[in-house]
Amino acid sequence: MITKFRGEEYIMHRNAKNPIITKEDFPLETNAVFNCGQTLFNGKTLLLIAAYYKERINNSMCGIHVATSEDGVNFDINPKPLFLSDNWSGDCPGLFDNWVIDPRVTKIEDTYYIIRPGQVRGSGPCALLYKTKDFETAEFVDCVALPANRVPCLFPEKIDGLYVRLDRPYNVHCPEEPECIPDTDILRASIWISYSPDLVYWGHHRPLLYPESVSYSNWKIGPTPPIKTKDGWLEIIHGVWKEDGEFCYSIGAMLMDLKDPTKIIGLLDRWILTPTEPFETDGRVGNVVFPCGAIAEEDKDEIRIYYGAADEHIGLAKGKLSELLEALKNSKAPY
Numbered sequence: 001m002i003t004k005f006r007g008e009e010y011i012m013h014r015n016a017k018n019p020i021i022t023k024e025d026f027p028l029e030t031n032a033v034f035n036c037g038q039t040l041f042n043g044k045t046l047l048l049i050a051a052y053y054k055e056r057i058n059n060s061m062c063g064i065h066v067a068t069s070e071d072g073v074n075f076d077i078n079p080k081p082l083f084l085s086d087n088w089s090g091d092c093p094g095l096f097d098n099w100v101i102d103p104r105v106t107k108i109e110d111t112y113y114i115i116r117p118g119q120v121r122g123s124g125p126c127a128l129l130y131k132t133k134d135f136e137t138a139e140f141v142d143c144v145a146l147p148a149n150r151v152p153c154l155f156p157e158k159i160d161g162l163y164v165r166l167d168r169p170y171n172v173h174c175p176e177e178p179e180c181i182p183d184t185d186i187l188r189a190s191i192w193i194s195y196s197p198d199l200v201y202w203g204h205h206r207p208l209l210y211p212e213s214v215s216y217s218n219w220k221i222g223p224t225p226p227i228k229t230k231d232g233w234l235e236i237i238h239g240v241w242k243e244d245g246e247f248c249y250s251i252g253a254m255l256m257d258l259k260d261p262t263k264i265i266g267l268l269d270r271w272i273l274t275p276t277e278p279f280e281t282d283g284r285v286g287n288v289v290f291p292c293g294a295i296a297e298e299d300k301d302e303i304r305i306y307y308g309a310a311d312e313h314i315g316l317a318k319g320k321l322s323e324l325l326e327a328l329k330n331s332k333a334p335y
């Protein structure tokens with residue numbers, strides 16, 4: 001097991017009740033709960049939790065469920081899934097997605113936009129965009145990225161009249177099997193930035209950040225929805241270190257210029273969370289802490305990250321927003 005990034009906690013501190021959500025807490029029989037989307041909704045913390053069912057629901061082995069909490073630690077989980085694999089719009093026949101995981105959510109004006117992967121047979125995941133105002137149902141908008149692009153992450157507002165997102169395209173080799181989930185031979189995966197007039201048609205693609213840009217990543221690096229702060233766009237990322245066929249998924253942070261997010265104005269070379277606890281190091285896929293977002297509140301000087309651990313549980317880490325932003329402002333940005 002890769003242990004070289006371990007050390008003292010840095011900026012983010014784990015909740016004493018971790019893992020705060022496990023498969024045993026789930027209202028349905030599940031094998032695991034995965035990485036969750038996160039936002040504030042009606043004054044509560046809202047998570048979009050991907051569950052891996054013991055028994056398929058409507059032929060779906062995974063689904064995404066809404067969970068809400070007053071205190072940010074104890075959650076009520078809705079047993080009715082917001083998404084199953086059959087929520088594709090219906091105009092594209094075939095088994096498109098059976099691996100409904102890693103949702104990212106962004107509030108733009110009064111609407112919450114959710115992007116989740118749709119697994120495309122033989123090709124890897126494309127990105128499916130939905131919108132909701134109540135988290136009771138979600139309306140399908142469109143497929144907004146070709147495979148293999150697991151989950152683009154939307155900025156919460158337009159910049160210079162265009163919607164903006166961070167992408168994480170990658171290459172996959174997938175055997176021609178009906179329900180293949182490609183997971184091998186993924187080449188270096190970097191973060192890109194893209195622009196759109198309407199959230200559906202995207203272009204002006206540019207690479208932004210490479211795996212080797214930070215010490216804890218040499219293989220893949222991926223985004224979460226950027227958060228607006230007074231100092232810039234705060235971006236929580238994950239980085240993957242690969243060595244001798246083993247992996248270590250850590251969480252990091254960067255800061256982008258508010259007016260021009262292609263300018264990285266801060267990047268921590270050190271992780272802010274790396275797997276150390278048994279529920280993070282041992283599991284379905286061990287040595288994984290994985291963020292699909294973060295909740296930052298400037299008035300409370302707080303940032304919370306609800307992270308997936310070992311592809312089995314959800315942990316919570318909390319830090320001072322000002323400390324993270326100061327560290328980013330004092331960091332040496334790559335360019």
Ligand code: BMA
Pocket residue numbers: 034035101102249285288290308311
């Ligand atoms: C990534 C995604 C995540 C998962 C991680 C570790 O590629 O599939 O959902 O947590 O691998 O297995």
